[in-house]
Amino acid sequence: MKTFSIGGVHPHDSKISANAAIESFPIPEVAYISMGQHLGAPAEPIVAPGDKVKVGQLIANANGFISAPVHSSVSGTVKGIETIFDLAGNPCKAVVINVEGDEWVETIDRSEKIEKEIKLDSKEIIEKIKECGIVGLGGATFPTNVKLSPPPGKKAEFLIINGAECEPYLTSDYRVLIEMPEQVLIGAAIMMKALNVTQGFIGIEENKPEAIRVMTEKAAGYPQIKIVKLKKKYPQGGEKQLIDAVVGRKVPSMGLPIDTGAVVQNVGTALAVYEAVQKNKPLFEGIMTITGECSPQQKNYRHRVGTPLSKMIEAVGGLPEAAAKVISGGPMMGKAISNLDAPTLKGSSSILFLTEEQTKRKEESNCIRCGKCIEACPMGLEPYLLNKLAKARRMDDLEANKIYDCIECGCCQFTCPAYIPLLGTIRLAKADVMKIMRSRPKK
Amino acid sequence: MKKLLVSPSPHIHGKENTRNLMRDVVIALLPTVAVSIYCFGLSALKLALVGVLACVAVEYVIAKYMLKTKVTVCDYSAVITGLLLALNVPINTPWWVLVIGSIVAIGVAKMTFGGLGQNLFNPALVGRVFLLISFPVIMTDWSTPASTFGFEFDGVSGATPLGIVKEGLAQGMTLSQIYAEHNFSYAEMLFTRIGSAGEISAIALLIGFVYLLVRRVIRPHITLSIWGTVIVFSGIMWLCNPEQFTDPIFNLLTGGMLLGSIFMATDYVTSPMEPKGMIIFGMGIGIITILIREFGAYPEGISFAILIMNATVPLINMFCKPKRFGKEAK
Amino acid sequence: MSTTIIFTVASLSILGLLLAVVLYFVAQKFKVEEDPRIDIVEAIMPGANCGGCGQAGCRAFAEACTKADNLDSLFCPVGGNATMKKVADALGFQVAEKAPMVAVVRCNGTCENRPKTNIYDGVATCAAKSALYSGDTGCRYGCVGCGDCVAVCNFGALSMDPHTGLPVVDEEKCTACGACTKACPKGIIELRNKGPKNRRVFVSCVSKDKGAVARKACKAACIGCGKCAKVCKFDAITVENNVAYIDFNKCKLCTKCVDECPTGAIHKVNFPPKPAAPAPAPAPAAEKPVENNNNQEK
Incomplete structure (x- = not known):
């Protein structure tokens, strides 16, 4: 297999x-449709408070090449374009709609037939x-x-x-x-x-x-x-x-x-x-x-x-x-x-x-260099080493050890018998290294 | 309102932890301990207990009262060191010698470096080599205890096969003469009654090895690479001059080869972390062991070989990188 | 027996002599010509190698000093004016005195003022925590309390107060190297004028949330009401993005704003305790925090 x-x-x-x-x-009474639902630039709302919208109607345009438009998921009246908080507590723009009925845009084929x-x-x-x-x-x-x-x-x-x-x-x-x-x-x-x-x-x-x-x-x-x-x-x-x-x-x-x-x-x-x-x-x-x-x-x-x-x-x-x-x-x-x-x-x-x-995270103990993280890493990296280098902020060595290849899957941290939060440290250092790499002039 | 936990991913953890891994090593050593008790009686049990208790106590005292750090004796690592040390010394070693060995093993070789995971050399081996050099007579007296469970034992005293061969060769005898004089047989090597508690039964050690592999505690690379190197290297020499150099099977089954290659060389902390490095490490141990055995002053060399290779581990780790996913982008 | 000793001693002596000669020639050959003044200046430096001057370390700073035309753009925050004076004397430059600075923690979100809304269970660094989410309190601008600033301080001048959960600056030890200001992901720590007799007035909050939101998350938040700006006669206070800021170059330490602030977000430090004020005057402001003097810095 x-x-x-x-x-x-x-x-x-x-x-x-x-x-x-x-x-x-069930359709909620109020829908909060976030403008940042995709990777890339948040969408740009095109509706105003008081507008009537239908299910499937375009309410925000894509904003740039890597972006996506957003459609209303409910029918009703736009209450406003408000700042709401996403699941990590960070603010984002959203179109808030008071739901009235469930009226769909006519062009949507709602039949069960498989085309x-x-x-x-x-x-x-x-x-x-x-x-x-x-x-x-x-x-x-x-x-x-x-x-x-x-x-x-x-x-x-x-x-x-x-x-x-x-x-x-x-x-x-x-x-x-x-x-x-x-x-x-x-x-x-x-x-x-x-x-x-x-x-x-x-x-x-x-x-x-x-x-x-x-x-x-x-x-x-x-x-x-x-x-x-x-x-x-x-x-x-x-x-x-x-x-x-x-x-x-x-x-x-x-x-x-x-x-x-x-x-x-x-x-x-x-x-x-x-x-x-x-x-x-x-x-x-x-x-x-x-x-x-x-x-x-x-x-x-x-x-x-x-x-x-x-x-x-x-x-x-x-x-x-x-x-x-x-x-x-x-x-x-x-x-x-x-x-x-x-x-x-x-x-x-x-x-x-x-x-x-x-x-709940268990108490971290010393790395015993068992090599389980190396065995687990699907990208062939050495998480124990990256963790150590990241703590010492050795950016050049991190890059030489390919920290940028990390896919943040969490296998290393999952498997670490010493409960070391490997990915937590590596993820941050990876972002820093990528920043340094991007700031470098291209050949 | 209820306060939720928040953390970066991953949010779950595997079942493995340091303690379980170490406990598995202790379990893997139990057959060997059992055989040693069967052969040597209560003195073997006494040695094992003294080793374990001394190591645990030394670690506890140092961690708690000298370094004032978190005490980690519950993670079984000191237990392993104590057991290995006890299995590595002659059965008639006085208890206080073993205690000194434990102090050196834990106090000098482990805790001075910062405790678990920080040491460069295998603590049990440092302890053993310290004792070997400090108490050469005690550490090479391989006579068996006078009684086992009350039975009179046929009191073999003297030397291990390796020692006999070394001495015989030094006296100018050929190997076949030595073998004839001492009635060596391979069957005896699988279950010999001479040597330290950890050397007497190859079968018990192999059971431990299989257990460690099945439980995925260790990877087979180091052990197999040591065995392979020993067979090839001593095989070549044996083929060149079978009267001067011992044969590969003899080398594999005698002395501390199995105990060292299965339990000491594979110690996580002091061995490389990546398969290629593990193989290089194992090859180094194999070659140095045979060199010491055939040409050195000591009859047995695996302890020294492992310690020497321990010193190269940081270098090996630096140069042996795992196979990365995907080719380098151009 | 005696020949052995003589032979050993003689051979070792000759070997030593030979190697010494080799070493001498090698050292001559690879000698690096350097401005000797670098060593002189380096000897003056405090040797903390903290990088607070913007150079890689004390030697790099010394090198920069010897190469520079004047010392205006170079300042060693650790050694301060005394060291810079010595450096200037050694190199024959003139330096202007700079006002001493000190790190100031601009958050008063103590456990009491700013209740926790969830429990963080990840890597205990501020960087990791603030990259993950808005934090374990309702305020997403305030101190996250994992002590990155403490870890980065080379002088042991910062410590976490276990009761407030906030870092505390030891004014005696702080050299204003600025390492903590860079380490703080929330930008809470600022280098401010040490002030006459170490007296300072500053806004201990950086929350850009609107008044009601900020107040809900933290009792001691600046709500951007602008009362302080109105009461200030020296134009030292600006309110931008719902948060007030006191320009320490303009502030004359009249402390009017401290009394005016409805949430106690403006702190004064090292002022002598107020003479028991005539009670009737500030009646409505009775709950004004009186712990100003001892809360933040000692």
């Missing part, structure tokens, strides 16, 4: 919400994806249209759909794969057409046999798309690791996936692309897992972007007594939430409750 070649760890997969079918989450035929050509598809504000839903929220337009001189050879979902607990991609397999496949086919490639892969980890079965069955109708069964290992869903696992090519140091001829997209993105291109529906909904051993209910919700997280937590019975940490995303790379009133974003994939016992 295929997997990536260096490092990796095996956290318990804890997919306890895997059997909860996707439910629609198989791809009518648009490559250019039109990319334009459509851009208009609909589709961003990568695997975590980085990079604008999809940019990723589907390889830079001049680079040629895409194949598309890889990331169905690995290697993070413990998360099940939103899994539910999409088994509930909407056809849509994902058509989404993949659309992106292949946009990229002008004839080969597509969908990588799924072995711990999701049902998804592999369903997808293999449905993929029979799409001879260009192959389902690849992957060994369960974290961080298989990392772009570089997935390309290595599926086609055995390695993205060069400081390089981009396109250097290997691969374009990687997430399962959720494939679904969003399908809905945008075939159903004319902009991205204003997301699939979210609410889970955790201490969570009273395990849910997979389809939510409208801008729903306050606190509303969703209330829906499963409120913040569990035992929960010590609430995480947006998976436990390996997700963000701890300090502000539960923050709204959901396009890229929100889960609310995870962890107990103090599961998550």
